[in-house]
Amino acid sequence: DQQVKQNSPSLSVQEGRISILNCDYTNSMFDYFLWYKKYPAEGPTFLISISSIKDKNEDGRFTVFLNKSAKHLSLHIVPSQPGDSAVYFCAASPNGAGNMLTFGGGTRLMVKP
Amino acid sequence: DGGITQSPKYLFRKEGQNVTLSCEQNLNHDAMYWYRQDPGQGLRLIYYSQIVNDFQKGDIAEGYSVSREKKESFPLTVTSAQKNPTAFYLCASGFTSYNSPLHFGNGTRLTVT
Numbered sequence: 001d002q003q004v005k006q007n008s009p010s011l012s013v014q015e016g017r018i019s020i021l022n023c024d025y026t027n028s029m030f031d032y033f034l035w036y037k038k039y040p041a042e043g044p045t046f047l048i049s050i051s052s053i054k055d056k057n058e059d060g061r062f063t064v065f066l067n068k069s070a071k072h073l074s075l076h077i078v079p080s081q082p083g084d085s086a087v088y089f090c091a092a093s094p095n096g097a098g099n100m101l102t103f104g105g106g107t108r109l110m111v112k113p
Numbered sequence: 114d115g116g117i118t119q120s121p122k123y124l125f126r127k128e129g130q131n132v133t134l135s136c137e138q139n140l141n142h143d144a145m146y147w148y149r150q151d152p153g154q155g156l157r158l159i160y161y162s163q164i165v166n167d168f169q170k171g172d173i174a175e176g177y178s179v180s181r182e183k184k185e186s187f188p189l190t191v192t193s194a195q196k197n198p199t200a201f202y203l204c205a206s207g208f209t210s211y212n213s214p215l216h217f218g219n220g221t222r223l224t225v226t
Contacts, residue, residue, distance in 0.1 A: 009153070032212045043117075043203050043217030044156070051212055089155060089165075093212075102214060103155040 003027045004092050006104035013111050019077040021107050026071065030092035034101065035064060035075045038087045047088075048075070057062035080111045116140065117218035119204050120139035124223045126198075134189045136204030146205040146215065149173065156203060162187055163202045163209050191223060198225045 005024045013019045018037035021035075037043035050057040050064045050073070057064050063076045077084055087108045091101040117138045123137030127133045138145065144163045148156040162181040176195025181187055187206075191198045201222050205215040 004155075006155075017204055036217075041122075041201075041220065041222070042199045043119075043205075046214040049212070049214055059214065100161070101158075103157075105153075105155040 001026075002028075002105070004090060004102050004104040006088075006090060006107045009105070010108040010110070012070050013080045013109065014110055015082055015113050016079045019075075019080045019084065019109055019111065021075040021077075021088050021090075021109065022072060023073045023075075023104050025073075025092050025095065027092070027102075028071075029094040030102075032093040033061075033064070033073050034091045034093075035067060036089045036091060036103075037084075038089060038106070044089060077109075080109075082111050082113050085109055085111045117204060117216060117219035119202075119221050120222060122219070124221055126223070126225050128225055129193045129224075131192050132198075132223065132225075134191065134202055134204075134223070135220060136187045136189065137185055138187075138204075138206040138216075139181055139185060140206055140216065140219075141184075142216070143184070143209045144207050145181065146207075147171075147177070147179065147187070147189045148203045148205065150201045150203060150220075153176055159189065159202075191225075194221035198223060 034049040035047040038044040048062045066073045087106045089106045090104045120135045146161040147159040160179040162168035178190045203220045204218045207215040
């Protein structure tokens with residue numbers, strides 16, 4: 001049973017436009033959520049995180065939104081750049097478990113010039 | 114530079130042979146993790162260790178073994194009992210403090226024929 005789901009395996013966006021990547025979770029104990037970016041044959045790189053006491057966290061072009069009632073989070077990238085083309089994973093950690101992460105299946109983002 | 118080093122980058126083995134993947138970190142992180150990624154899938158947790166000389170099974174530990182004799186090192190052995198060993202293996206580390214992101218190495222691609 002997948003506790004973290006990314007239902008869109010791929011997303012294509014024009015350069016300069018907004019990219020919105022979505023993630024759903026089922027475990028009510030999750031209270032810390034992260035997004036990682038991954039290029040082929042490399043390890044994931046931490047991008048941005050949010051704890052359950054917030055509903056929004058922003059870092060430059062990246063914003064993560066959390067809707068606890070819907071058990072849904074999203075990553076917005078504005079404006080999208082060709083260098084953002086990668087696979088994006090969302091991950092979640094349960095209450096008090098530090099960094100025990102459960103990952104979604106990933107969404108491949110392609111930003112076209 | 115601080116970081117996580119995985120070696121080798123590519124590894125080829127014959128079926129029936131055990132193989133050990135190396136992971137070293139100089140970030141002074143308490144916890145270390147091994148994940149496996151298969152094509153088109155997310156990361157699945159194999160083993161983790163939150164303190165020296167102690168480790169716990171993750172979701173897919175069968176056919177794998179680990180040791181944590183030093184804080185900096187967390188080698189993973191893929192044994193002949195692992196039925197589908199060909200995969201991309203990722204090592205990660207992090208602090209066990211609350212809401213702390215994991216940092217990943219660049220992975221080892223293991224091919225067993």
